[in-house]
Amino acid sequence: MSDTSKRTVAFRGGGFAPKPQAWIGVMVFVVLILVAEWGTRAGWISALTLPKPSDVLETFRQLYSSGLLFQHLGPSLARLAVGATLGVSIGISVGVLIGLFSYIRSGLVPVIAAIFPIPKIALLPLFVIWFGIGEGSKYALIAFGTFTPTVVATYGAVDNVDRTLIRMGQSFGLSWWSIVRKIILPGALPGILSGLRISLSIAIILLVAAEMLGAQYGIGAYILEAGSLYDLERLFAGVVILSLLGVVVSAVISFIERRMLGWRS
Amino acid sequence: MIKLSRRKAMALMGGTVAASGLAAPALAMNKKIKVGALRFTSHSGNFVAFERGYFAEAGLDVEFEFFQAAQPMAVAIASGDIDYAVTAISGGLISLADKGAIKVIGGALQEEAGIDGQKYLISDASYQAGIQSLKDLNGKKYAITQAGSSFHYMGAKMAAAEGIELSYTPLQKVGAIIGAMKSGQVDGWSIVPHIAKPLAKAGAWHIVGNVADYIPDYQVTTVFTSANNAANERGQTESFLAGFSKGVDDYAAAMIDGTADQDEMVDLIHKYVYTDRERAKAAGSIINGTMRISSGAALNLGSVQDQLSWFQSEGLVGKDITLDTLVDSSYVKTIGG
Numbered sequence: 001m002s003d004t005s006k007r008t009v010a011f012r013g014g015g016f017a018p019k020p021q022a023w024i025g026v027m028v029f030v031v032l033i034l035v036a037e038w039g040t041r042a043g044w045i046s047a048l049t050l051p052k053p054s055d056v057l058e059t060f061r062q063l064y065s066s067g068l069l070f071q072h073l074g075p076s077l078a079r080l081a082v083g084a085t086l087g088v089s090i091g092i093s094v095g096v097l098i099g100l101f102s103y104i105r106s107g108l109v110p111v112i113a114a115i116f117p118i119p120k121i122a123l124l125p126l127f128v129i130w131f132g133i134g135e136g137s138k139y140a141l142i143a144f145g146t147f148t149p150t151v152v153a154t155y156g157a158v159d160n161v162d163r164t165l166i167r168m169g170q171s172f173g174l175s176w177w178s179i180v181r182k183i184i185l186p187g188a189l190p191g192i193l194s195g196l197r198i199s200l201s202i203a204i205i206l207l208v209a210a211e212m213l214g215a216q217y218g219i220g221a222y223i224l225e226a227g228s229l230y231d232l233e234r235l236f237a238g239v240v241i242l243s244l245l246g247v248v249v250s251a252v253i254s255f256i257e258r259r260m261l262g263w264r265s
Numbered sequence: 266m267i268k269l270s271r272r273k274a275m276a277l278m279g280g281t282v283a284a285s286g287l288a289a290p291a292l293a294m295n296k297k298i299k300v301g302a303l304r305f306t307s308h309s310g311n312f313v314a315f316e317r318g319y320f321a322e323a324g325l326d327v328e329f330e331f332f333q334a335a336q337p338m339a340v341a342i343a344s345g346d347i348d349y350a351v352t353a354i355s356g357g358l359i360s361l362a363d364k365g366a367i368k369v370i371g372g373a374l375q376e377e378a379g380i381d382g383q384k385y386l387i388s389d390a391s392y393q394a395g396i397q398s399l400k401d402l403n404g405k406k407y408a409i410t411q412a413g414s415s416f417h418y419m420g421a422k423m424a425a426a427e428g429i430e431l432s433y434t435p436l437q438k439v440g441a442i443i444g445a446m447k448s449g450q451v452d453g454w455s456i457v458p459h460i461a462k463p464l465a466k467a468g469a470w471h472i473v474g475n476v477a478d479y480i481p482d483y484q485v486t487t488v489f490t491s492a493n494n495a496a497n498e499r500g501q502t503e504s505f506l507a508g509f510s511k512g513v514d515d516y517a518a519a520m521i522d523g524t525a526d527q528d529e530m531v532d533l534i535h536k537y538v539y540t541d542r543e544r545a546k547a548a549g550s551i552i553n554g555t556m557r558i559s560s561g562a563a564l565n566l567g568s569v570q571d572q573l574s575w576f577q578s579e580g581l582v583g584k585d586i587t588l589d590t591l592v593d594s595s596y597v598k599t600i601g602g
Contacts (some may be wrong), residue, residue, distance in 0.1 A: 046364075047364045047365070048343060048361075048364050048365075048366050125441060128441075128444075128445065128450065129444075129448060132450065133406075133434070133445060133450040133451070213436055213441065214406075214434045214435065214436060215435070216432070216433065216434070216435070221435065224411065224437075225412040225413070228336055228355070228357050228411035228412065228414070229357050229360050229412070229413045229581055229582065230339075230340065230343075230356075230357040230360040230361050230364075231360055231582075
């Protein structure tokens with residue numbers, strides 16, 4: 001007995017619990033960019049393969065100081081705002097209806113499943129005939145692209161609302177409308193918001209496609225032009241703007257989540 | 266008897282190989298090369314040279330790689346996937362030359378007085394609304410495929426000559442532009458005659474001017490290759506240009522000068538162009554699309570310089586790019602510049 005009591009056993013628990021390391025993410029970016037800068041300067045990455053990060057920064061600075069940045073950003077943000085608002089609001093409404101009513105669900109779910117996989121870019125020429133070559137076709141493309149993922153996320157979220165809460169509301173004699181307003185909609189909100197992250201990212205992706213036809217200004221048009229000129233600095237400057245847009249959209253949704261989902265904690 | 270040491274034998278062998286290499290660059294090597302092409306009549310020089318064995322005569326085993334647009338072809342040259350191609354000078358092409366990837370080595374399609382060239386068009390809807398001359402296009406939508414394309418250049422040269430401003434509308438593809446012109450979404454455009462004429466007859470648009478009147482001696486397309494081929498594969502590049510030039514001469518003899526059988530030439534071209542249409546229908550388009558491809562791949566340096574300067578003045582390519590960066594003029598006869 002004395003033998004075993006002497007033996008110390010190392011603590012084997014712990015680990016397997018990711019902790020946020022705030023600076024590591026930034027460090028990875030910095031290291032990647034520094035390696036690219038070193039490679040392009042030293043010459044073991046050719047000018048054909050990657051642009052110099054410092055040149056991209058310089059292009060970005062010129063874009064800003066010449067005022068072109070806002071000339072491109074303005075129309076793109078307007079297209080994103082109008083298109084995504086249309087697509088998301090109609091998408092949430094349809095999604096909630098599908099979640100609540102069996103007839104609508106049976107009727108619309110196959111339709112949504114049928115139009116989800118259509119590459120919206122393929123329909124662009126058609127949209128040009130329907131909505132004109134101006135802003136109409138661009139709004140329509142982005143709206144259509146955000147609509148389907150929003151619908152799917154929304155009715156999924158409505159389906160996932162805790163049934164016991166609904167039964168409890170019924171036991172307490174709440175009206176149908178009260179249950180929808182006080183239990184189903186707040187309960188579905190987390191799912192809807194996380195669906196929004198996906199649909200808004202898709203909206204940003206579609207921005208480039210929407211600006212393929214007949215756009216003189218816009219981030220997408222800028223990227224396409226840089227691509228056709230094989231101007232890598234401008235191409236990367238444009239891509240960085242899209243990435244930043246994505247980060248901003250994600251931050252806005254996080255903010256909304258904190259405000260509207262405060263009841264969870 | 267001469268004593269032949271091993272070292273002497275090696276030297277002799279080396280000398281023979283070098284001598285034969287200098288005398289007949291790629292001959293008898295049957296070297297495999299890839300040539301990029303679009304299914305347009307303007308690429309007939311390549312098709313004729315291949316079908317009539319002129320490439321084989323020059324010692325090249327040519328394989329065609331077909332593309333849908335000129336831009337990817339330039340990128341494919343830069344990446345080394347194809348060796349030679351013919352296309353219009355675009356902003357992308359100049360950028361790639363600036364990055365040391367490709368070189369223009371000769372001329373191909375050119376505008377020539379007396380041969381129907383590219384046309385300026387106004388869509389029927391705009392024409393009915395009173396836009397009936399190029400001057401009336403001021404402030405109107407002018408279709409281009411992409412910024413820095415040859416369409417952009419042609420529009421800008423016309424606008425400068427007429428003293429008007431155009432609103433350039435990028436539509437990516439020729440097919441999309443034709444649709445937009447038919448439905449009146451854009452007002453003006455320019456295109457090769459074999460597309461312009463049939464649809465003008467059908468009432469889709471109206472021909473209101475010749476590109477040749479605004480851009481004299483326009484070198485529409487050029488022959489280009491990778492910078493590596495131009496600098497280090499001299500023999501192979503010369504062989505290619507020799508075969509290509511023979512094809513061009515046959516094409517011109519049959520289609521323009523009338524000194525050879527035109528029907529036979531149309532049959533040959535029809536193997537590559539408008540293959541989805543029957544011979545009778547395709548023949549009209551092939552004959553309508555006839556343009557001068559410069560003999561001996563001669564290159565009009567004056568026109569190339571003008572195009573380069575325009576791209577620079579628009580800020581589409583770097584200001585410090587010189588003609589020498591873009592062109593290797595050691596291969597063919599040059600005009601102007």
